[in-house]
Amino acid sequence: MPPRRATGSGRGSSRGRGSQAGGGTSGRGRGGRGSAQGDPSGASDRSGSRSRGRATGISADVSRISASRMPDISEHISTIGVRRPSYGESGRHLVVWTNHYEVKIPEANIYHYDGAISPSEKPLPARLNMEIVKRLQYDIAPEIFTPRAVYDGRKNMFTSHELPFPDGAQEFSFTLTDRASSGEATGGGEGRRGPKIYNVRLTHVATINPEVLARFLQGRQSHDNAVLTATTALNVAIRMEPTMRYPFNVRSFFTNRETSAIGAGIILWRGYFQSVRPAAGRMLINVDISTAAMYRPGSVIEVALEFLNMMQRGPLALSPNHGLPDRELIRLQRYLSGVRVNIEIPGQSSVSRRPPRPIKKLTRTGAGHLEFTMRDGQTVTVAQYFEMTHNYKLRWPDIVCIEFGSGAIIPMECCIIPEGQIMRKQIPPERMKDVLNFATKRPHERLQSIRQALEVLDYGQSEYLRHFGMEVSPNAEVESIQARILDPPTLMYGQGSRQPTITPRDGAWNMVDKKLYRPAAINRWVIVIYEREQRFNRAAAQELARNFLGAFEAVGVNVTENDPVIIHDQPQRIYDSLQASGRRCIEKHNGKGPGPDLIVVVIPESSADVYQAVKHFGDVQRGVATQCLKSYKCKGANRQYFSNVVLKINVKLGGVNVIPDPRSVSALTDPHNPTIVMGADIMHPAPGADGRPSFTALVGNVDHETAKYIADCRIQTSRQEMIDDLESMATAHIEMYKKYRAVVEKKFPADPTRLIFFRDGVSEGEFKQVLEYELPQLKRALANNNVDAKITVVVVGKAHHVRFFPKRREDEDRSRNCPAGTVVDRDITHPTEFDFYLQSHAGILGTSRPAHYNVLYDENKFTPDALQALSFALCHVYARCTRSVSIPAPIYYADLVCSRAKNHYSPDGDFDLTGSGTQLASSDARGQLESYRENFRPLHEKMRRLMYFS
Template structure:
C-alpha cells in the first residue's frame, strides 16, 4: 500500500499521483477557489513577544494514499449502541475471513462503517448473526440473540482532497467531512471497545475513581478528536473526567445518597428520604442477586414503593391470599431480609424487589446537575496543575498505543508520540485609567491582575443616597452590632474608593427567610424611599448562604420592583474586610450606573475612531429532562469606553440555539445607543457565545441577517458594517509554557498569550486567546472564530481589541477569560432563570404556557447592569 507521509510533504504538488487513480477536482487547480463562505485569514499578527508553547495536539505523521469506503449498517432488531457494537464485533469475527476478505472495518456504533479497502462482496450484503447467550442482557424481556445485519456501500471518498483542504487549496466539502469523520471513528475504535464511551470522543475507566458525596463517584478518562490544522492533521488529546453513580447494593446506596454513615442509620427512613432517593435513582439499571450468580437479571428502576417491604402486599394469584414482600422472600427464596423497614424497588413491569437484593450496575453516568458539594469535590479531583495535566496527557497517548493498533496499522495511520510545539505571542498589557484625583490614576496590571485600594478612585463614582438593608435572619442569628459594623466599613470603603455615600445610615430590616419575600422586599423599597424622600436606588440583602431565597429576591427586584439589589453572605460580613467591601463596591457602583475603570486613550481605537456598538449574545438552555424555555440574552454597549451595557432578554423554545427574536432585541439596544449618545453606530462588533462549529452556517444565515434587518427597518439607508465573532470555551485545546519566563504564578501561560498558527483553521480567520491569569488547575484559552468581517480587521487589531476588553470586566480587578460582552450576556441569560413565576410545571403544559410562566425585565433596569 502507498502512503502519504505528511511530515515530509509541504504542498499538494509534492504528493505523487498514482496513474491508476482518478481524482475528481471540483475546479481546475489554476482557477480561483472560494475557500469558505466565512472570512479567510487576512495574514498573521506581529504585535507582542514571540514565544513557543507545547499543546495537546499530536501531529498525524502518515495517512493512507487510498480511498475511504463508507457503508451504511442496519442491525435489526434495533438495540442500544453498546449492544450494536457487540453484534457487529461477532459479525466481524465470524465473517472476517469470508465475505469481509480479512479487512478490519471501523464502526461508529450506530449507522456507519468505514474501510480502507472495498469489501469483496460488492455493494451490499445481508447476514444473520446469533449472539452468544452470555453476551446478551438478561432482563424481564431479554433482547433477541438473533440479528440481521445489512451492509450497503454508500460512498467512496478520496483522502487526497482532505490534504488539499488543510493546505488551503480546497474548500470544505461533504467528501472532506466524511473523510475526517472516518478518521475520527478510526482513532476512537479501540477506546470505544475498551472503555466506557460517553458520546463519540470521550472514554472513561473506573480505575483510579474517587468517591463523591451523595452516592456518586468521579472517573478519569480521555477525550480525543481528529482536527485539521494548517497543512497537517492533528489529534487533539486531553484528560477528562465525569461523574458516575457509585455501584453496589442499593441499600448501601440509599445511605450514601441521604448522607448517612451506613444502612443501620436508615431506621428512621421518611417519606422525604424516599422521594429524594427516588429522584436520584429513577431509570437506573440494576441486577438482582437473590437467584444466585448464574441468574442476575437486569431491570430499570421505575420508582420506590410508598411502603416498606414489610408493609407492601401483593396477591400471589387468583383466589390466593395476599402476602407482604418480606414474607414472600422468606418463603420463596429462604431469604431473611435484613432491612424490611426500607421501601422496595418497583420496576417497569410492576415487580417489587427489596433494596437489599438489588445491585446498582457500574458505569451509569450522571446526566443531571450535580449538587454543590459534588461539584466542589469534582473540581478538587479535576483541578490539575499544568505539569500534572501535561504528564497525564502524554501517558494517555502512550497507553492508547496507536502503533500497535491493528486498525491503524491496516489504514497506515501514524501519529507523533510527543506534543506539538507551536509559535505563540504574548500581547502587550494595556494601561488602565482611574480617576485623576487618586494617587494611582494609571495602572499597568501585573500578570493580568491589580489591587483595589485607597490609592485608586473609581473613574466615575456614583452617589448612593436612597437605599435600605434587609437581613434575612433574626437579630439573634445575626446581631445588630454585626450589621452596623459591616455597614460602617462598607460605606467607608466605598467612599475611599471614589463613591459619594450621601446616606451612610440606611434603614435596616430583619425578615424571616421563610416568610413572604415579596412583601418584605416591598417594605424595604418603601422604607428606602421614605428615608430620604427619593426613589430607591438599591436594596442590600444579607443572606445565610445562597439558596432559593436568592432566586426569589432577584425575581422580585428584576421583574416587579425594578430596583437593583446587592446580596452579601452572612459569613462574609462577620469580618467585613476592606477587600470584601471593595469587591461589593465594584458591583454596587456599576448598578448605580457608575464607572469603575477604563482603558487609557488609544487602547480601544476601533471603538473611539467612530461611533461603534459592541454586542454580546448568549443562549442558555434547560437541563436534561427539563422542558422549560431556553433564554436568549443580548447586551449592547452605549459608551465609547465599552464599560456600560444595556440588556435585552427573550424566552424561546427549549434547546433552540438560534436567537429567534434577535432583530427586535438588536433594535432595542440600537435605540438606547442613539438615545444615550445622539449618534447612530456606524460599526457593529458582535461577540456570540455558545455556538458549535456545526451551527456556524445557521448562525451566519439567520442571526447576521436579523442584525441587518434590524438596521434597515429602523432606517432604509442605515447599513453599519458588521464583524461577527463566535466565542468558544467548550473545546479541549490547552497550552503549556516551555520557558520559565513565559509562566504566570500558577505555572500557566501568561495573560495575553495568543495562538493563530499550526493548530488553528487551515484558512479561516480564527485564533486562541488566553487572556486571564491562572488561579488553579490548567487554564483554558478562549477560541474566537470570525464569521463575517465587513470592518476588515487585521489580526493584530482584532486580537488586541479583544484582549484589551478583557480588562474591563466590571466586578473584579482581573482580566477575564472571555471577552466581557459575551460574559455579560451569559450572566444575564443565567439571571433570567430566576424569573419563573411558578415552579409547578407539569409535562403536559404547552410550550406557550411554559413561555408565559416567565416574567419580563422591568424597563427601569434595561440600561443598568443588574446581572453583575
C-alpha cells in the same frame, strides 16, 4: 412468573436503555457539542466512486507548512467562516508546548456505511449499539468484517475495504446472547419470550478518497462534506479501540487507574480525551485528560443510603413505613433512574447472565406489602414470591423495590450496580468542589499526564489504526508551537485618582488610590437582614454600614445618607418585607421623596430561594438595585471584600468603573467609527429536565467607551441552539445605543458604523446555522433602525481541550501557566479559516484554558492584530473585578444574564429550575414549556437601562 406491574408498559428492557441515549454533563448550552466533523450521515453523494485499492498521487506525509508564512490558499476554495487574511505579528514572541500529536493520514480509500439498528422506538444508547456491532463483527459475520470496521455508536461505520454486500446493503438479525441462561425465565421473564432480536442494516453511502484531506490541509480544497466525512472517519478510528475496552462518553474514555470517591454514591474516574483536528499542512490529534462521575459500584441499598446521607440509619431508612419522606423518595428515584443493575440473589448463582438492566423507577411501598397477581390467579407479595420461587427470604422486606421498563419488580437488596457506569445527570452542587479538586491539575502535572497518555492510548497496537493506515510515532512528543504575548490595554480611571491610567501586569491590577471612572450617587439606601440575629446582630449590621461607607468614599461614590435604615426580618414574605423597608426609608425623610436607590440584603448561607425572591423584587417588580451578601462572608470582612462589592453596585446604579484608553485600542474606540459590541449566549436545561425552556441573552454597549452595557433575556424552545428573538432584542439594543449617544453623550451622528457580534455557545458544526439564521436577524435589526453598519461575527468557545504550556520558566506566570495575553494563530489553527486562541486571563488554579475565536463574517476587514487586540481589551472591562477575564466582557455578561433567568419567575410560583428535573412524555413537556413561557416576566423598565446583572 416474576412480580410485574399489571399495566401494559413496554415489554423490552431496551426502552429503559433508550432513556439513557445521548446525555450530557452540564446544563449549560456551551460550544463543543460536536467536534469539527459534525454528523456526516447522508452527507456524501451516494453516486461516489466505489473504486477499490489505494488512492493515487498522494503521500500521507503531507508537507508541513512553515509557521513563518501563510498557506497558499487557492482562490477557488470556499470556507464556512472568513478566509484567513494573514497571521498576527504584534506582541512578544515565545515558544510553547501544546497537547497535540501529529498523525499520519491514510492513503487508501475509506468506505462509509450507514448503520440502522432496530427495533427501537428511541435511539439506543451508544454503549448498547457498540455491544451489538461488536457481536456482529466477532461472532455473527467475522469473515465479512476482517479486517474490523470502526463504528461511532450511532449511525456511522467505516471500513478499510469494501464489504461484499449485494447492491451495497445487507441486513443482519441476531441476539446479544447465544441462548437463554438458566434462571432468566424467573429472573426477568426473558426466557419465556426468548432473547431480544436486533436487526442491523448496513448501507454503503460513500467512498472517501483521503486525497481530499491532503488537499484541504494544504489549502487547496474547500471544507465540504467530503472533508467532514473523512475527518469523522479518522476520529472514529482512533476512538474505536478504547471504546471497546473502557467506559466512554463521546470523545473521552475513562479508566479506574486513578479514582476518587466523593460521596453521594459517586466516584470520579480520570480519563483521556482525543480528537483528530486539521491544521495547516498536517493532521493532529488533540489529547487531554478528562474526568467522569461514575455511580459507585456495589449494592444499590448502600449507594442509595450514601446518596441520601442516611448511612448511619441503615437499610430501614429506605422504607416509607419507617419515615422515608416522599420528597426524598422522589429525589432518590431521579438519581437512580437509568442506572443499569445486575440481579443477584444471595446464596444463588447469577439469576441471569443477561446484560445489566436500567432502573425505570422505585415503588412506593416495600416488598412485604407490594402485591401482584400471578398467572394462576394467586395474589402474593413480592417478598412471598421470592421466598416461594427462589427460596430466598428477604432481609429487608420493608424497603422500596426497583421497577424495570418491562414491568418486573425486584427487591433492592437483590440489585447490584456494576463498575464503570457513567453518571449522566447533574452533579449535586455540594459535590462540585470535590469534582473541581480532582479535575484540577497544575500545568506541569497536566502536561506530564498528557505525555504519559500515549502509554494508555497505545496507538501503535491498535488494529483499527493499522488497517486504516494511520500512524502516530511511538516516541512522539507533544507539539512545540509559536505563540505571542499581546500588550495589555491601558485602562483609565476617574478624576481624583492618584494614578488615572494603569497598564495591567500579569492580568491583574488594584484599586489603590483610584477613583471609579464615572461613580454613581446614592441618595438613600437601606440594609435588610434575613440572617438570625444571634448570628448577625445589630452591631454587625452597623459595622457593615460603616464598611460600605468607607468603600464608597474610597472609590468616589457619593453617598448622601450616612445612617441607612437597618431592618432585621424573617425571610418568609420577601416582597412585603422589602416593600416595608422602602416605606421605612421614606418615613425617615418625613414621607417625602422617592424610595431607596439601593437595598443591601444579608442572607443566610443556603438561601437560593431568598436570593431569587430579592432579585425578582428588584429587577422585575420594583426596578430598584439590590445587592445580596452572604452573612458569613460579609461579617468581619476586610476592605478588599467591600471594594469588590462596590464595583458591582456602582454599575448597577448606572456608573462606569473603568474604560480602555482610546489611544491603546484604536480598533475599538475609533471616534470616526462608533462601534456597538454585542455578546449573545444560550443556557439550556439540565440533562433529563424535560419541559423546561432554554434562555437566551443579548448584551450590548450603549456608550462610545464600550464599558456601559444593557441586557435582554428571552425564553425559547428547550435546547434549541439558534436564537429566535435576536432581531427584536438587537433592534431594541441599537435603538438604545442611538438614544444614549445622542441624549447623554451628545455625539452626532448617533448611528454606529460597526457592529461586532460575539456569539457564545455554538459548536463548529453549527457555524453555518449562525450565518444562515442569526446574521440575517442582525441585518434586519440594523435596517429597523435605519442604520448602515458593517457587521463582524465572531464565535467564542471554551468547550474545547486545547491547552498551552510554557517551555521556559521565565515565560511562566505565578501559577506556572502561560501569561495573560498569550495568543496562538498558527501551527494548530484551521488550515484556511480565520481563527485564533487567546488566553486572556492570568492563571489561578490548575491549567488555564484559552478561548477559541472563530471569525465567521467580517465586513469590517479587521486584521488579525486588530481583532486580537480588540478582543483582549474587552477582557479587561469586566466590571466585577480588577482582573482580565477569560472571554470578552459582553459574552461574560450574557452568561450572567442567562444564569439569572430564573429570577424572572415569581418565587411564589411552582417553577423549579434547579436540579436535573424529571423526564416527561412529549405532550406533558410541551404543556409545561408553555406554562414557563406564559409566566416569564420581563425586566422592569428602569432595569433595562442598567447593568442589573453585575
